[in-house]
Amino acid sequence: MSLRTFTAPDPETLVKGSRPSTKRRQLRRAGESYGFLAPTLLLLLVLMIVPIVMVIGYSFQDNVILKSSSEFTGIANYVTVLTDPGFWKATGNTLYFSVISVAAHLVLGLTFAMLLNSRLISAPSRAFFRALYVLPWLFTAAVIAVLWRMLLSPNGIVNFMLDTDVEWLASPQLALGTVTFINIWAGYPFFMVSLLAGLQGIPQDLHEAASIDGAGPVQRFWNVTIPQLRPIIVSLLLLDLIWTSQQFALIWLTTGGGPIDVTEMLSTYTYKLAFANYDFSLAATAAVLVLLLSMVLAVLYVRHQKARD
Amino acid sequence: MPTHRRMRNRAVLFTGLVTAAASVVALTGCGSSSGSESADGNVTIEFAQWWEPELPDGEFRAMIDKFEEANPEVTVELVSGPYASTKEQLFAGAASGTMPDVVGLDGAWVSDFAEQGVIADLTPLLDEAGFDDSQLVSQVQVEDKTYMVPVVNFVYPMFTNDDLLSQAGVTAPPETRTEFADAAKKVSDLDGDASGWVLPLSLEAPNGVQNDVMSWAWASGGSMLKDGQPDLTNDDVTSAVDFIGGLWDDGVIAPGSFTMKEQDKVEEFTNGRVGMMIDSLAHINLIRETNPDLNFSISAVPAEDGYSGERGIPYASWGIGVAENSEHKEAAAKLVSFLMSEETNSELSTMANAFPGNTGSVPAFVEDDDLFKKAFDIYQAGYPANEFVGLPVAEELMRQLGAQLQAALDGQQSLTEALEKAQTEWEGEF
Known part of the structure; x- marks a missing residue:
């Protein structure tokens, strides 16, 4: 049982x-x-x-948005945009503008961050200068454009102080350099703030150990500071390159892509196709090409972030 | 599973679904249609324009209130914003089929909107509303159909800084190109930083090509078109552009032309840094308020030496049109008729310091103010000329010619080459 x-x-x-x-x-x-x-x-x-x-x-159709009869055109729009000298001029200008801006942002941002991180500066002075140096980053692109247009106008304060009558923004020879300078001024605080945070996170022990080993300030900079900041620097460079290559408002409000086409960027080129020519097919094509270029940078950024993790 | 835990899970699930549903509703509810009709037959129409912010506070709304009193079955919702926002809103509305019932129009947009079929032919609508269109000063047509009626016109005469001219030994505003070039040179030769003339050629806002370049051709009865097609290489335009090139070579044009916009031009003149400019009459009060001491007058744009015909005077309009997709075209036409009526149009042109779109209207400022009176005389002695109105991608045409002129003035090509290249570019747009 x-x-x-x-x-x-x-x-x-x-x-x-x-x-x-x-x-x-x-x-x-x-x-x-x-x-x-x-x-x-x-x-x-x-x-x-x-x-x-x-x-x-x-980007694969014609007459989009404005007409009801749009047809599939294959890669015709891509051929049109890629064979337009204006597109390549804009690409070259964007490349120049972005690379110079980002490089200058890094150099200036790092310099100011190291100055602010110096033990020679008292805490109140550091707070004051940090607020002062970060100011350009607080202005919107429209304010920056208006400000610099006034400063750099032929009758502006810059020419008055230099006792010159240079057409900084209206001269075809100077305009691209001038808008690049304005962008550098507007963007370095982002690097400065981020790098200052990075510098403050570097253990003092490393510097002390390097000093005991006989390293001078320059050697400590290259062998302690830079390696410690490298992950932040790479992230900043990639992000800034993506943002700067898409800069529109500053260019549009200062030069409109001119004089002639010397400050034409991919962003202003695309905008004109859409809102001056009303050719939304070609504008979409240019936008997709910009997207592809940005994607390359974005993929690099994501891979770098993953590698850090 | 304990009851309280299950209830909590259900509550959480419910919250999640409600949030999702709310998101759908919020996103789908973003779109809005234009006018609406209530059960008692009253209609609400939308009127998108950039005029209200540019007029004294509350005056345009008060005018629309009068319309609503006279037409109690119609309510007008004003959709007001700056010019650029209105333009973007209308182009987006045209693309999505949600254009407001009545729209403020710039002549430069008409061809594109008409080609898209998003604005209505006004002739039958005004007929039905009982409005006699022979009262209209002008109508903007595309393929013989009227799509825009200029409500008020802002003309662009020549402004002269009389003190500067007098210091330079010029006793009267110039009437011919030779006199103008001579006066400009004399002003530029004065001690100080004054220039003879100011030429805004910014590519961001390229209307300087229309108002400050092409006005020289129109003032001498010239044209940039032939049979509705571009004709930039004709003698009229070539002579006008050569004249400007001569002024450039003489160094009498204020520096910074290639990025200068209309507001910069007005600022240069207001601050006494240029002797002469071609500008909108709408800026008279602004100049007076900003620099009350400036002694200036206005005259017709100088013509070619020996020219005695009627002078074309450039103008810009606040135009009006009706959306093709409007469900209340009758009410929309009533509003257009109201704004174009003799009395209302007089009132509106007075408010805007502009010239009326109704032939019988007379703005009050013409009787009160000598400068405006003179401008009105110039307006009536000549004819409004703006060949960019009604052209396809008008702003882009200005930008193309502007860029070519910049390259020529910078010495990269001749002015003849600039006109030939612009002609080729324009032909591609027509």
Whole structure:
């Protein structure tokens, strides 16, 4: 005779019936998760995926947006844009503007950060200069453009102080350098603030150890400071390169891409195709090409971030 | 699972779904249609324009209130913003089919909107509203259909700084190109930093090509078109551009031309740094308020030596049109008729310091102010000339010619080459 063990039934099961199966529980759990993710996914879909897909779609059609009869044209728009000398001029200008700006941002940002990080400066002075140096970053592009247009006008204060009558923004020979300078002025505080935070995070022990080993200030800079800052510097360089290559407002409000085409950037080139020519197909094509260039930088940035992790 | 825990999970799930649903509703609810109709037959129409912010506070709304009193079944919702925002809003509305019922228009946009079929032919609408269109000073047509009516016109005469001219030994504003060049040279030769003339050629806002370059050709009865097609290499335009090139070579044009915009031009004149400029009459009060001591007058733009015909005077308009997709075209036409009526148009042109779009209207300032009176005389003695109105991608045409002129004035090519290249570019746009 065998004994059977009876377990008392779960009172909840008696009242509500049997528990849902494991599969149902998993489904419900997944449903909950997606429910919470839904607003974000929806926003991403509506604000990012749909517009990007639409713009890519437009770049393969003609007469988009303004006419109801648009047709698939294959890569014709890409051939038109890529064979337009204006596009390559804009690409060259963008490259010059971005590379010089980013390099100068790094040098200036690092210099000011190291000055502010110096133990020779008292805390109140540091706070004062930090606030002073960060000012350019607080202005919007429109304010910066108006400010520098006034400063650099032929009758402006810069010419008055230099006792010259140089057309800084209106001269085809100087305009690209001038807008690059304005962009450098507007953007270095981002580097300065980030690098200052990085400098403050470098353990003092490393510098002391290097000093004991006989390293001078220059050697400590290259062998302690820079290696410690390298991850931040690489991130900053890539982000700044992406942002600067897309700069529009500053260029548009100071020179409008002129004189002639000397400050034409990919952003102003695309804007003109869309809102001056009303050729949204070609504008979409130029935008997709800019997207591809930005994607290269974005991929590099993500890979760098992953490597850091 | 304990009951309270399950209830909490359900509450969380419910919250998640509600949030998701709310997001959908919020996102789909972003779009809005234009006018609407209530159950009692009253209609609300939208009127998008940039005029209200440019007029004295509350005056335009008060005028629209009068319209609503006279037409109690129509409510007008004013959608007001700066010029650039209005332009972007209208182009976006045209693309998405959500244009407001009544739209403020710039002549430069008409061809593009008409080609898209997003603005309506006004002739039958005004007929139905009982408005006699022979009262209109002008109508902007594309392929023989009227799409825009200029409500008020801002003309661009020549402003002269009379003190500077007098110091330079010029006793009267110049009437011919030779007199102008001579006066400009004399002003530039004065001690100080004054220049004879100011020429804004910014490519961001390229309307200097229209108002400050092409006005020289129009003032001598010239044209940049032939049978509606570009004709930039004709004698009229070539002579006007050569004249400007001569002024440039003489060094009488204020520095900074290539990035100078209209507001910079007005600032240079207001601060007494240039002797002469071609500018909108709308800036008279601004100049007076900013520099009350400036002694200036206005005259017609100088013509070619020996020219005795009627002078074209450049103008810009606040135009009006009706959206093709409007469900309340009748109410929209009533509003257009109201604004174009003799009395309202007089009032509006007085408010805006502009010239009326109704032939019978007379703005009050013409009787009160000598400068405006003189401008009105110039306006009536000549004819409004702006060949960019109604052209396709008008702003881009100005920008193309502007860039070519910059290259020529910078010495990279001749003025003849600039006109030939611009002609080729323009032909591609027509």
